[in-house]
Amino acid sequence: MEPMPQISMLSYDVVVIGGGPAGMAAAVKAKELGLNVLLLDENDYLGGILPQCIHPGFGLHYFKEELTGPEFASRLAKRLVELGVEYRTAARVLEIKNYSDLEKVVIFTSPAGVYQVWTKAIIYAAGARERHAFEIGIVGDRVAGIYTAGEAQTLMDIYGILPGKEVVIVGSGDVGLIMARRFALEGAKVKAVIELMPYPGGLARNVMILRDFNIPLYLSHKVVEVRGRGRVQRVKVVRVDENLNETGEEFWIEADTLVISAGLIPSVKKLKKIGVEIDPATGGPVVNDRLETSVPGIFVAGNSLLINDLVDYVAEQGELAAESAKEFIEKGGIESRKWVKVRKGQNVRLIAPHYLSGDRDVYLYLRVARPMENVELRIPEIGKKLRLPVVKPAEMIRLKLRAEEIQKASEKLTVEVVRA
Amino acid sequence: MKTRVAIIGAGISGASIARVLSKYENLEVHLIEKAPDVGWGVSKANTALIHGGYDDDPEKYPMRAKLCIRGNRLWHQWVKELQIPHVWNGALIVATKEEDFDELEKLLERGHKNGVPEMRIIDRDELFHLEPGLTREAIGALWVPIVGQIGPIPAVIALVENAVANGVKTHLETEVRGIKVENGEVRGVETNNGFIEADIVINAAGLYADEVARMAGIDYFEIHPRKGEYYLFDDDVPGPGRVLFPTPTPISKGIVVTTEISGHLMIGPNAQDLPPEEKDNLATTEEGLREVWEGAKKLWPNLPPKSRVIRTFAGLRPEPTGGDFIIKAEEEVWGFINVAGIRSPGLTSAPAIAYEVAEIIQRDLGINLVEKEKWNPYRKEITHFFMLPPEKANELIKKNPAYGKIVCRCNHVSEGDILEAIERMKFIGVKTPSVDSVKFRTKSTTGTCQGSFCRPKIVQLLAKEYGVEPWEVTLKGKGSEIGIGDVKALLRGEEA
Numbered sequence: 082m083e084p085m086p087q088i089s090m091l092s093y094d095v096v097v098i099g100g101g102p103a104g105m106a107a108a109v110k111a112k113e114l115g116l117n118v119l120l121l122d123e124n125d126y127l128g129g130i131l132p133q134c135i136h137p138g139f140g141l142h143y144f145k146e147e148l149t150g151p152e153f154a155s156r157l158a159k160r161l162v163e164l165g166v167e168y169r170t171a172a173r174v175l176e177i178k179n180y181s182d183l184e185k186v187v188i189f190t191s192p193a194g195v196y197q198v199w200t201k202a203i204i205y206a207a208g209a210r211e212r213h214a215f216e217i218g219i220v221g222d223r224v225a226g227i228y229t230a231g232e233a234q235t236l237m238d239i240y241g242i243l244p245g246k247e248v249v250i251v252g253s254g255d256v257g258l259i260m261a262r263r264f265a266l267e268g269a270k271v272k273a274v275i276e277l278m279p280y281p282g283g284l285a286r287n288v289m290i291l292r293d294f295n296i297p298l299y300l301s302h303k304v305v306e307v308r309g310r311g312r313v314q315r316v317k318v319v320r321v322d323e324n325l326n327e328t329g330e331e332f333w334i335e336a337d338t339l340v341i342s343a344g345l346i347p348s349v350k351k352l353k354k355i356g357v358e359i360d361p362a363t364g365g366p367v368v369n370d371r372l373e374t375s376v377p378g379i380f381v382a383g384n385s386l387l388i389n390d391l392v393d394y395v396a397e398q399g400e401l402a403a404e405s406a407k408e409f410i411e412k413g414g415i416e417s418r419k420w421v422k423v424r425k426g427q428n429v430r431l432i433a434p435h436y437l438s439g440d441r442d443v444y445l446y447l448r449v450a451r452p453m454e455n456v457e458l459r460i461p462e463i464g465k466k467l468r469l470p471v472v473k474p475a476e477m478i479r480l481k482l483r484a485e486e487i488q489k490a491s492e493k494l495t496v497e498v499v500r501a
Numbered sequence: 502m503k504t505r506v507a508i509i510g511a512g513i514s515g516a517s518i519a520r521v522l523s524k525y526e527n528l529e530v531h532l533i534e535k536a537p538d539v540g541w542g543v544s545k546a547n548t549a550l551i552h553g554g555y556d557d558d559p560e561k562y563p564m565r566a567k568l569c570i571r572g573n574r575l576w577h578q579w580v581k582e583l584q585i586p587h588v589w590n591g592a593l594i595v596a597t598k599e600e601d602f603d604e605l606e607k608l609l610e611r612g613h614k615n616g617v618p619e620m621r622i623i624d625r626d627e628l629f630h631l632e633p634g635l636t637r638e639a640i641g642a643l644w645v646p647i648v649g650q651i652g653p654i655p656a657v658i659a660l661v662e663n664a665v666a667n668g669v670k671t672h673l674e675t676e677v678r679g680i681k682v683e684n685g686e687v688r689g690v691e692t693n694n695g696f697i698e699a700d701i702v703i704n705a706a707g708l709y710a711d712e713v714a715r716m717a718g719i720d721y722f723e724i725h726p727r728k729g730e731y732y733l734f735d736d737d738v739p740g741p742g743r744v745l746f747p748t749p750t751p752i753s754k755g756i757v758v759t760t761e762i763s764g765h766l767m768i769g770p771n772a773q774d775l776p777p778e779e780k781d782n783l784a785t786t787e788e789g790l791r792e793v794w795e796g797a798k799k800l801w802p803n804l805p806p807k808s809r810v811i812r813t814f815a816g817l818r819p820e821p822t823g824g825d826f827i828i829k830a831e832e833e834v835w836g837f838i839n840v841a842g843i844r845s846p847g848l849t850s851a852p853a854i855a856y857e858v859a860e861i862i863q864r865d866l867g868i869n870l871v872e873k874e875k876w877n878p879y880r881k882e883i884t885h886f887f888m889l890p891p892e893k894a895n896e897l898i899k900k901n902p903a904y905g906k907i908v909c910r911c912n913h914v915s916e917g918d919i920l921e922a923i924e925r926m927k928f929i930g931v932k933t934p935s936v937d938s939v940k941f942r943t944k945s946t947t948g949t950c951q952g953s954f955c956r957p958k959i960v961q962l963l964a965k966e967y968g969v970e971p972w973e974v975t976l977k978g979k980g981s982e983i984g985i986g987d988v989k990a991l992l993r994g995e996e997a
């Protein structure tokens with residue numbers, strides 16, 4: 082192991098990377114379980130993206146009441162402080178090194194200096210990043226007035242800046258819809274929400290926003306081009322067919338602002354560098370039922386695991402990761418007699434965790450590929466069946482499996498969503 | 502009395518000229534640029550190659566042929582003196598058909614004529630040893646080891662910083678609108694910021710050099726824009742180690758596949774001629790990008806899915822009548838020197854162009870240039886946190902905690918880096934705070950997320966250091982403000 086001269090050394094049982102809801106819940110739980118834990122976040126404040134989500138809709142499951150993002154974050158932060166969890170803000174993790182199962186190093190920088198932290202386990206809760214205009218193939222002028230939804234939200238609700246007054250939103254997922262409302266509430270004109278798919282991408286309660294604020298929604302359309310001098314002046318929209326190919330039908334919308342809300346991608350570059358296996362469907366790591374990645378002792382939770390719609394599940398994943406870290410440290414590893422592989426069947430686009438031990442109950446998190454009504458969620462190997470009135474890609478399904486159920490499977494179990 | 506020189510245009514040409522002329526005791530040099538910062542014209546968006554000097558025909562384009570190889574040799578020295586980010590990784594001009602070797606032989610011969618060292622034709626085995634990711638159809642290549650890549654805007658910035666340190670005065674956001682000529686001699690330039698007296702006017706206005714020349718009554722050439730578009734991929738997408746060209750056809754040098762100096766696979770450019778009035782049409786197009794993709798695929802079949810693209814952009818080549826650089830003192834107007842039509846390989850040639858201009862001043866204008874006793878050839882690059890070994894970073898953070906705080910998470914750019922960049926902006930006279938000025942100095946906002954996390958933070962830093970409201974900070978100059986006011990501006994019925 083290379084010694085690093087003049088770099089301050091710290092030592093912990095577990096380091097939590099990321100101070101959003103996943104990381105905070107993990108750190109709180111780890112502390113409650115008696116672990117010596119350090120939480121690191123690069124921002125000046127804890128909470129991850131929650132402090133900028135000033136709308137209600139958080140915590141119905143976890144705190145059993147409806148909170149705003151900042152409220153949810155401050156509740157968790159309060160618990161963290163009460164318990165005396167050590168944390169550092171303005172602390173960016175630069176690198177993770179995995180020397181052996183119980184010897185890992187996290188290198189971070191902060192205004193107090195660069196540190197190397199020796200730790201037995203790592204909980205990775207670094208959240209996600211947003212897809213931007215270039216990634217979705219928008220061409221034309223590279224001008225001001227193009228923001229990702231998160232950037233627009235940060236400008237408005239962290240820094241108090243209004244980005245623009247005539248807005249087109251790309252993407253009808255929750256984030257896009259919430260930003261549409263946010264702009265409308267500040268007196269901006271939201272001229273359109275443009276959605277590639279033939280159905281809206283957000284939770285039903287958020288799709289209502291469009292009606293409430295009289296905002297046109299264009300399904301099966303996409304923004305392909307931006308023109309303007311200095312700032313956005315107009316955007317070109319084309320209709321797509323069933324196969325999402327562009328039809329010739331196109332029109333321009335005059336606007337000074339284009340907000341891109343085209344999905345989130347788990348931020349896992351640092352994990353990839355140390356060889357953590359990634360699932361192309363979730364964009365996050367392949368994990369077992371302890372949320373352990375393919376590198377032993379590195380656990381993952383929240384939007385780095387898979388993109389969640391509800392912060393409650395994010396916090397739940399954080400707690401599980403902390404329990405798993407405790408188990409890992411005590412037993413020197415996560416062992417199981419067998420690992421049952423979880424497979425995606427019909428109309429299942431993504432699912433995690435990927436391997437189940439049958440030693441404990443688990444929650445499976447999954448999303449369907451297409452919306453369907455009146456369906457049955459089935460796991461044929463164990464004879465499980467569940468009736469669901471509707472399923473939508475926008476709404477993550479959380480399915481509890483009991484240990485006894487999992488034990489019935491031999492090598493794999495297949496989750497499928499089929500017509501009832 | 503000193504001879505007053507006004508250089509119009511702070512691109513790679515004007516900046517190089519400013520640096521070289523700053524060596525002389527008896528010149529007072531003014532560098533005039535209409536944009537808010539230097540290097541935002543043609544020099545901003547190009548392939549960034551320091552070409553080898555083998556493909557300009559000395560019969561047809563004598564200036565290009567002469568200055569390209571000279572420029573290449575000078576850059577090897579200048580990048581060190583000025584600490585300009587660069588890599589000397591060489592180029593391969595790849596043959597995929599037997600006939601291509603005829604063309605490569607021609608290039609080799611021309612290269613020898615132009616004085617290009619160390620070129621040779623390599624066979625298939627050696628080629629795949631060098632670049633295993635190439636198309637299986639490749640059968641050999643011309644290897645030109647002296648080719649390299651630099652950061653073109655960082656280069657302009659470095660040159661201007663060095664020129665300013667040596668006494669050059671900059672005038673940014675100053676557009677030349679007229680040239681005063683009396684009795685056949687230049688007297689100075691009229692600008693939106695008043696009249697600037699000058700005995701010598703150097704027209705290095707890039708795409709607009711024809712318009713500026715016309716202001717002095719010179720109209721024998723025209724410049725039309727030729728667009729080139731590019732794709733840039735995320736930094737974990739594998740690219741080649743060397744610059745890859747297809748064998749050129751009579752029409753085009755072809756689509757280049759390269760790993761640019763920050764480690765991103767880059768492909769482009771195509772070539773599309775635009776009418777002269779479209780000198781500000783920098784829009785990317787679906788058709789152009791498709792052409793680039795198809796072209797690149799022929800050399801580099803393993804292009805990643807389009808979702809790994811992190812940026813697309815376009816540049817405009819200033820194509821002059823006749824095709825060669827127009828670098829000369831105009832006889833009808835004493836003191837007026839054209840540095841026009843600086844199309845490719847203009848970036849490569851810039852240092853040689855600058856010496857050529859000094860030569861013209863001495864030879865054609867008869868001004869004896871006297872070297873300064875003290876002239877500083879060196880300039881230090883700003884701190885880049887991502888380049889520091891941890892113990893060095895630690896030392897710096899102990900002195901100034903801002904260096905420990907990361908602002909751009911993709912490229913690990915610290916707040917200290919950004920504050921240094923802002924200081925440097927002020928040093929060369931940047932008046933309007935722009936995110937792009939910070940971006941080109943620090944690499945912030947150029948990573949995987951393209952600035953969606955760090956741009957708001959950079960805006961805060963710029964607002965504070967420039968003493969303006971954050972929404973007044975621009976992306977790239979006036980008219981590209983980040984916001985229209987504070988978040989309640991519309992509800993109050995006011996907006997910026």
Ligand SMILES: Cc1cc2nc3c(=O)[nH]c(=O)nc-3n(C[C@H](O)[C@H](O)[C@H](O)COP(=O)(O)OP(=O)(O)OC[C@H]3O[C@@H](n4cnc5c(N)ncnc54)[C@H](O)[C@@H]3O)c2cc1C
Pocket residue numbers: 098099100101102103104121122123124128129130131134136137138139140172173174175206207208209230231234255256259348382383384385389390391392393395
């Ligand atoms: C606009 C919007 C609206 C939403 N609305 C709702 C809603 O109504 N109800 C609901 O339940 N959920 C909502 N969500 C979803 C919920 O906010 C997210 O699922 C949740 O915040 C994800 O938490 P996380 O901890 O995984 O990630 P994040 O909150 O993103 O936190 C990750 C943290 O890690 C830090 N980090 C990353 N890398 C490093 C590193 N290398 N070193 C140090 N720190 C690092 C990041 O800066 C960040 O602070 C919304 C999300 C958005 C964007």
Ligand SMILES: Cc1cc2nc3c(=O)[nH]c(=O)nc-3n(C[C@H](O)[C@H](O)[C@H](O)COP(=O)(O)OP(=O)(O)OC[C@H]3O[C@@H](n4cnc5c(N)ncnc54)[C@H](O)[C@@H]3O)c2cc1C
Pocket residue numbers: 509510511512513514515516533534535536539540541542543544545546547548549550551552675676677678705706707708709710713728729730770816817818819843844845846847848849850
């Ligand atoms: C697609 C493409 C690829 C290229 N690839 C390469 C390559 O790989 N290698 C290479 O060597 N070369 C390459 N080139 C060529 C190279 O980029 C140019 O030759 C070079 O940048 C020209 O620099 P310049 O300083 O002459 O012009 P510019 O950089 O355009 O500078 C002129 C400046 O003058 C200013 N100006 C204009 N009018 C006025 C006015 N009236 N008043 C005040 N200021 C004014 C402009 O704002 C501008 O900043 C490429 C060019 C393109 C477009």
